Amino acid sequence: MEKTMIEAAVAQWLARFEKGLSAADDFLLKSLFHADSHWRDVLALTWRIQTVSGRDDVVAALRTDLGCARPSGFAIDPGRTPLRRVTRAGTETIEAIFKFETNEGRGSGVVRLTPDSGDGSHKAWTLLTALEALKGHEEQVGKSRPHGESYSRDFRGPNWLDLRKEAVAYGDRDPAVLVVGGGQAGLSIAARLTQLQVDTLVIDRMERIGDNWRKRYHALTLHNQVQVNHLPYMPFPPTWPTYIPKDKLAAWFEAYVESLELNYWTGTEFEGGRYDEQAGRWTVTLRGADGTRRIMHPRHVVMATGVSGIPSIPDIPSLRDFGGKVLHSSQYEDGEAWQGKSTIVIGTGNSGHDIAQDLHSGGAKVTLVQRSPTLIVNVEPSAQLPYALYDEGPSLEDCDLITTSMPLSLAKKSHVLFTERARRIDKELLDGLERIGFKLDFGEDGTGWQFKYLTRGGGYYFNVGCSDLLVDGRIGLLQFAEIERFVAEGARLRSGETLAADLVVLATGYKGQEYLVRKLFGEDVAERVGAIWGFGDGQELRNMFTRTPQPGLWFIAGSLAQCRIYSRYLALQIKASELGWLREGLRGILEPDAERVLATGEKSLS
Numbered sequence: 377m378e379k380t381m382i383e384a385a386v387a388q389w390l391a392r393f394e395k396g397l398s399a400a401d402d403f404l405l406k407s408l409f410h411a412d413s414h415w416r417d418v419l420a421l422t423w424r425i426q427t428v429s430g431r432d433d434v435v436a437a438l439r440t441d442l443g444c445a446r447p448s449g450f451a452i453d454p455g456r457t458p459l460r461r462v463t464r465a466g467t468e469t470i471e472a473i474f475k476f477e478t479n480e481g482r483g484s485g486v487v488r489l490t491p492d493s494g495d496g497s498h499k500a501w502t503l504l505t506a507l508e509a510l511k512g513h514e515e516q517v518g519k520s521r522p523h524g525e526s527y528s529r530d531f532r533g534p535n536w537l538d539l540r541k542e543a544v545a546y547g548d549r550d551p552a553v554l555v556v557g558g559g560q561a562g563l564s565i566a567a568r569l570t571q572l573q574v575d576t577l578v579i580d581r582m583e584r585i586g587d588n589w590r591k592r593y594h595a596l597t598l599h600n601q602v603q604v605n606h607l608p609y610m611p612f613p614p615t616w617p618t619y620i621p622k623d624k625l626a627a628w629f630e631a632y633v634e635s636l637e638l639n640y641w642t643g644t645e646f647e648g649g650r651y652d653e654q655a656g657r658w659t660v661t662l663r664g665a666d667g668t669r670r671i672m673h674p675r676h677v678v679m680a681t682g683v684s685g686i687p688s689i690p691d692i693p694s695l696r697d698f699g700g701k702v703l704h705s706s707q708y709e710d711g712e713a714w715q716g717k718s719t720i721v722i723g724t725g726n727s728g729h730d731i732a733q734d735l736h737s738g739g740a741k742v743t744l745v746q747r748s749p750t751l752i753v754n755v756e757p758s759a760q761l762p763y764a765l766y767d768e769g770p771s772l773e774d775c776d777l778i779t780t781s782m783p784l785s786l787a788k789k790s791h792v793l794f795t796e797r798a799r800r801i802d803k804e805l806l807d808g809l810e811r812i813g814f815k816l817d818f819g820e821d822g823t824g825w826q827f828k829y830l831t832r833g834g835g836y837y838f839n840v841g842c843s844d845l846l847v848d849g850r851i852g853l854l855q856f857a858e859i860e861r862f863v864a865e866g867a868r869l870r871s872g873e874t875l876a877a878d879l880v881v882l883a884t885g886y887k888g889q890e891y892l893v894r895k896l897f898g899e900d901v902a903e904r905v906g907a908i909w910g911f912g913d914g915q916e917l918r919n920m921f922t923r924t925p926q927p928g929l930w931f932i933a934g935s936l937a938q939c940r941i942y943s944r945y946l947a948l949q950i951k952a953s954e955l956g957w958l959r960e961g962l963r964g965i966l967e968p969d970a971e972r973v974l975a976t977g978e979k980s981l982s
């Protein structure tokens with residue numbers, strides 16, 4: 377009975393929403409939203425990734441930003457998780473997944489309704505409209521899988537392997553898209569683009585696919601549980617352990633490239649590129665492991681080089697006086713070489729803690745040096761709290777859509793609640809750390825590790841044992857301010873003592889992607905693109921997964937989940953751009969010309 381009533385409420389809301397949009401009826405649209413409501417559009421209606429907050433602004437944007445999208449067919453999607461009552465960001469709400477279509481594509485959305493305190497009617501608290509597919513250019517999956525006619529029936533022609541070899545060689549052609557970096561970000565966008573029939577080449581300077589994980593420290597297993605970490609199209613087998621070991625993931629990356637027929641060149645460094653506005657393409661230089669160079673002209677370059685690209689080395693002039701070895705965390709390989717030696721690790725993020733623990737396990741004497749307050753959270757259960765949705769029962773696809781549907785302010789509110797809970801669960805550990813003088817931090821406004829990651833890319837540690845070693849005194853702790861200077865034998869402390877050391881590891885993080893852009897594309901492009909990652913004053917990650925002010929330049933990065941989710945949207949934009957459906961300077965809205973073309977069924981505007 378209850379279910380029928382809420383179903384009717386959602387169906388009525390969707391019908392009225394569609395009517396409000398098609399009739400351009402502001403009054404009706406306003407009656408559907410709470411004053412404090414949010415609309416996130418991921419390409420479906422505006423060709424942008426944008427969040428608008430507040431009823432008046434939402435309605436104004438719905439009226440002005442829709443271009444020729446002409447959305448219709450809004451209905452609860454019977455093929456997806458049924459609508460239900462849930463608590464999000466501390467508020468009980470009805471959450472429903474719906475479908476719709478536009479002139480250009482098919483979309484899915486999530487609407488959350490809560491009762492109006494005045495008349496009791498159900499109004500929208502949050503609304504997501506997201507593009508899922510471009511009409512006429514759907515992914516070739518399931519029933520639309522490729523038939524393989526050419527190599528299945530023509531016994532004289534090239535077979536599947538011949539065709540694969542030819543595709544990956546790029547002997548007589550250049551790719552439409554060059555993806556720089558073959559970690560999870562590069563693989564997911566390449567998989568999506570390949571599905572959309574966009575000729576895509578991934579390059580990575582490492583020798584072997586998966587080396588970006590293989591070469592990390594010996595004991596590494598992933599921090600998030602396996603069910604959150606799947607790559608697009610090819611989920612990890614159900615037999616896999618909860619926390620995936622690095623070498624297992626590295627091997628999976630190789631299998632992924634093979635199975636999804638991705639074009640991937642190893643041992644190939646991207647040296648830089650220049651954009652030709654007239655021709656609408658790049659001239660890029662790739663350097664092979666043997667030093668040979670290849671010039672290519674892709675129309676798009678996707679940077680998937682990781683948010684941790686160029687090491688950030690702090691300016692500590694006295695380190696030049698130190699007689700031992702100095703390594704940045706990116707150069708550190710494993711602890712065994714330092715057995716019986718004294719070591720100092722500077723930096724208390726994930727890398728600093730993990731390296732300290734690795735050195736300790738290898739038999740070294742270790743002191744961890746803290747430079748600024750750090751967020752500590754036990755890897756289990758506390759660090760997993762934000763992923764509870766992925767254990768609730770909906771399919772992976774529905775979990776991803778629900779995750780996408782959380783506007784920034786509500787995501788922050790949820791993370792404040794997760795952080796408060798984690799503090800209660802981890803109280804004993806956190807008290808112990810404070811006792812030894814470790815300076816704790818819980819993120820801006822208490823928003824926890826996820827927002828540290830999304831704003832700074834670090835500043836936290838998922839405790840897999842190092843915090844316990846610190847509390848027990850088996851790894852030493854020192855505040856950076858206690859060091860007066862480095863001397864040949866180690867660190868001279870303000871107390872007058874000398875902390876002897878053979879090795880200093882600088883676990884001091886990485887420079888932002890802006891540095892890499894400047895290095896590879898020059899000052900002008902770096903200026904034009906501006907800040908990358910983090911939110912600034914906005915509600916979306918800057919320049920991520922979306923068009924940038926530099927035509928043909930795109931960025932993808934983040935966790936496996938982020939890459940899985942946003943690679944879909946990035947690929948749809950590149951495909952639309954290839955089809956001529958996106959024009960520069962139009963802020964994402966199709967030109968009037970496009971309307972005609974779509975109406976007449978022409979495939980391209982150019």
Ligand SMILES: Cc1cc2nc3c(=O)[nH]c(=O)nc-3n(C[C@H](O)[C@H](O)[C@H](O)COP(=O)(O)OP(=O)(O)OC[C@H]3O[C@@H](n4cnc5c(N)ncnc54)[C@H](O)[C@@H]3O)c2cc1C
Pocket residue numbers: 556557558559560561562579580581582587588592596597598599600601605644645646647680681682683684726730932933934935936937
């Ligand atoms: C202990 C630990 C546990 C973690 N657990 C998780 C987890 O559970 N879930 C999760 O999502 N994340 C986890 N992470 C975070 C994860 O490491 C990063 O999110 C991930 O590596 C980022 O992937 P990426 O593809 O963006 O970048 P990377 O993996 O850094 O790959 C970038 C690639 O670009 C290549 N490259 C860079 N510059 C060039 C160039 N000029 N030319 C050619 N190639 C280039 C590099 O060789 C590299 O292979 C964990 C990290 C650590 C250390």
